[in-house]
Amino acid sequence: MSSPCPAMLRVILGEHDIRKLLLPSGIPNTVDDLLSVIKQSFQLDGHLRLLYMDTDFGQFFTLTSAEDLKDKDSIKVVQVEEPSVILTLTPASRDFEQCSTDTQTSDSSRDTMMLPPREGRFEKWPDKFEVPQFTFDVERILQVGNQAFFEDGTLLQNQGVKSDIMQKLAESIFKYTAYPTNLQILSVVEALIEKFPCLKEPGSFSGMYGWQQSLKYKMGNYRSKLRNQKLDLPELEVNSLKRKQPNDRVPSKNVKKPKKAELNYLPPHPHGESLESLENEQKALLDEIKKKDNQRVIAVKMSKTFSYRRHEVVNLAPPIKDFQQRWPALFTEAQAS
Numbered sequence: 463m464s465s466p467c468p469a470m471l472r473v474i475l476g477e478h479d480i481r482k483l484l485l486p487s488g489i490p491n492t493v494d495d496l497l498s499v500i501k502q503s504f505q506l507d508g509h510l511r512l513l514y515m516d517t518d519f520g521q522f523f524t525l526t527s528a529e530d531l532k533d534k535d536s537i538k539v540v541q542v543e544e545p546s547v548i549l550t551l552t553p554a555s556r557d558f559e560q561c562s563t564d565t566q567t568s569d570s571s572r573d574t575m576m577l578p579p580r581e582g583r584f585e586k587w588p589d590k591f592e593v594p595q596f597t598f599d600v601e602r603i604l605q606v607g608n609q610a611f612f613e614d615g616t617l618l619q620n621q622g623v624k625s626d627i628m629q630k631l632a633e634s635i636f637k638y639t640a641y642p643t644n645l646q647i648l649s650v651v652e653a654l655i656e657k658f659p660c661l662k663e664p665g666s667f668s669g670m671y672g673w674q675q676s677l678k679y680k681m682g683n684y685r686s687k688l689r690n691q692k693l694d695l696p697e698l699e700v701n702s703l704k705r706k707q708p709n710d711r712v713p714s715k716n717v718k719k720p721k722k723a724e725l726n727y728l729p730p731h732p733h734g735e736s737l738e739s740l741e742n743e744q745k746a747l748l749d750e751i752k753k754k755d756n757q758r759v760i761a762v763k764m765s766k767t768f769s770y771r772r773h774e775v776v777n778l779a780p781p782i783k784d785f786q787q788r789w790p791a792l793f794t795e796a797q798a799s
Contacts, residue, residue, distance in 0.1 A: 471531070474538040475504060476645055478652065478668070489531050496528055500539060505678070506644065513538040587638045587646060591653040594634045600626045607660035618660040624676070627654070627661075631677060632684040640685060640695075647677050695730070728776050731769045740770035744788060751791050760791050 469485040483503060490496040497512060513522035515536040522538050531537070595601065600623050607618035631650055635642050642650070651673045655662055662669030688695055731740060747763050750756050771789060774780060786793055 467533075469533040472534065472536040473500060473504070474536065475506075476648060479644070479648055489528055489533075491528055493525055493528055496525075496531075504539075504644065506539065508541060511540050513540060585638060591634075591646075591650050593653050593657045594630050596623075596630055597626060604658045604660065608658055611660040616660070617662055617664050618658075628676060628680040629684075632680050635681065636684065640681075642681060644674075644678075647674050647681075651677060728772050729769045731773075732766060735766070735769075737770070737773070740767050743767050744770065747789070747791055751794075757796050761796070764791055764797060 467488050469489045471483045471485065471489070473481045473483045475481060481504060483500065485499070490499060493512060497510060500506065500512075501510070512525040514525045514530055515521070515538075516523050525531070525537065596604070603620055603623050604618070607616075607620070610616040611618070631654070635646070635650060639646070648670070651670045654673065655670055661673070663672045731737075743763055743766055747760065747767070750760050750763065771792070774785065774788075780788075791797055
């Protein structure tokens with residue numbers, strides 16, 4: 463019986479991120495198996511779809527069968543939006559619509575915007591990442607390096623500045639997300655190389671691959687450092703090994719992190735509050751929602767308990783029916799608007 467022939471695929475992860483995938487055992491038999499190999503090889507997650515380049519039409523089509531692929535074909539990986547949950551909303555009272563006109567621009571009716579700065583993020587990932595200001599000595603070294611690069615193409619060989627650059631980049635990334643995606647990491651490195659082209663890697667096609675890998679590892683180390691400092695950061699604590707099930711105690715397995723556009727994925731509880739005190743607020747909300755013309759009180763209590771609901775959703779993953787029974791106010795028009 464002959465051994466399977468090895469194969470190689472050209473994998474397009476992004477506009478400026480094209481990789482080579484080596485398959486020693488040949489192309490997998492199913493699309494799902496191939497997708498698993500790609501996710502593991504390039505450390506991808508989420509809902510992904512594969513497209514393949516059709517030679518007859520000269521364009522990409524959805525890959526539905528692995529038999530459509532052959533050695534050295536090109537495939538593209540695209541992110542697929544996860545299906546949304548459809549909510550049935552209860553109309554708010556006419557009295558509340560009238561009295562709320564003077565508070566429409568306030569934060570009282572929006573969960574994610576009532577939180578103090580220390581308890582949530584308020585900026586989404588920027589369209590173009592801005593490279594932070596480094597320390598005086600590092601900035602000076604980079605300026606001199608750029609000057610040499612523009613004069614004769616010399617690349618900076620000073621490895622002593624790399625750790626300082628990585629630290630500052632990690633701090634800046636954490637302002638937006640604790641778990642940046644591969645594309646977000648790429649955008650940071652692209653911005654860094656654009657500002658300081660002297661940092662390009664010699665011998666690398668794009669001059670960025672090593673920086674991408676280093677920054678990924680740095681973010682992991684940075685998260686570990688913050689966890690070890692016993693800071694109140696639930697979004698990191700939820701992924702600590704001691705919080706995982708015994709069969710999931712691998713750093714890269716079953717990582718809970720924000721989806722797209724989620725700024726306050728798992729914020730700390732308000733200062734002075736605990737799970738017990740917020741549970742009491744939840745019970746009080748069940749009484750408040752039965753009262754008429756009570757939307758102001760409900761809005762304040764809903765904002766106060768936002769972190770508690772996120773705790774339930776992320777850590778407990780309750781069925782929607784049970785969650786709706788515990789938090790009926792969340793399914794009203796006033797809270798959804």
